[in-house]
Amino acid sequence: MTRKKTIDEALEAADTNGDGHISMEELEAHMNLEFKRKELEDADAQRDAIRKMAWFSLIGLLLYPFGIFLTDMFGLDQAAKLIADIAPTYFASIAVLVSAFFAADAVGSSRKKD
Numbered sequence: 001m002t003r004k005k006t007i008d009e010a011l012e013a014a015d016t017n018g019d020g021h022i023s024m025e026e027l028e029a030h031m032n033l034e035f036k037r038k039e040l041e042d043a044d045a046q047r048d049a050i051r052k053m054a055w056f057s058l059i060g061l062l063l064y065p066f067g068i069f070l071t072d073m074f075g076l077d078q079a080a081k082l083i084a085d086i087a088p089t090y091f092a093s094i095a096v097l098v099s100a101f102f103a104a105d106a107v108g109s110s111r112k113k114d
Contacts, residue, residue: 046105050101050102050105053098053101054098057094057097057098060094061091061094064083064087064090065087068080068083068084068087071083
């Protein structure tokens with residue numbers, strides 16, 4: 001577990017030349033460094049979210065037919081039929097959701113490079 005910095009510790013880190021005073025240049029450099037760190041943390045969190053969404057969608061797509069099989073096996077013919085009837089809609093919506101999310105990520109990544 002990481003310990004949070006106090007304001008004094010953060011200000012000491014901003015004083016790069018060690019003169020006890022923080023110039024505007026030192027403050028701007030420190031703030032830019034903090035913004036870059038936060039940007040990297042956000043990008044990491046976004047990659048984690050994409051990965052979790054992809055796995056969740058994949059598991060759902062794999063378990064859906066198993067659900068149809070189970071309901072049919074337990075003699076719940078009406079439930080099996082209803083689940084099977086909405087399967088194309090479920091598969092299409094998951095595919096659209098995942099592709100839209102990845103497309104938005106690709107567009108966002110290409111804009112950052114420009």
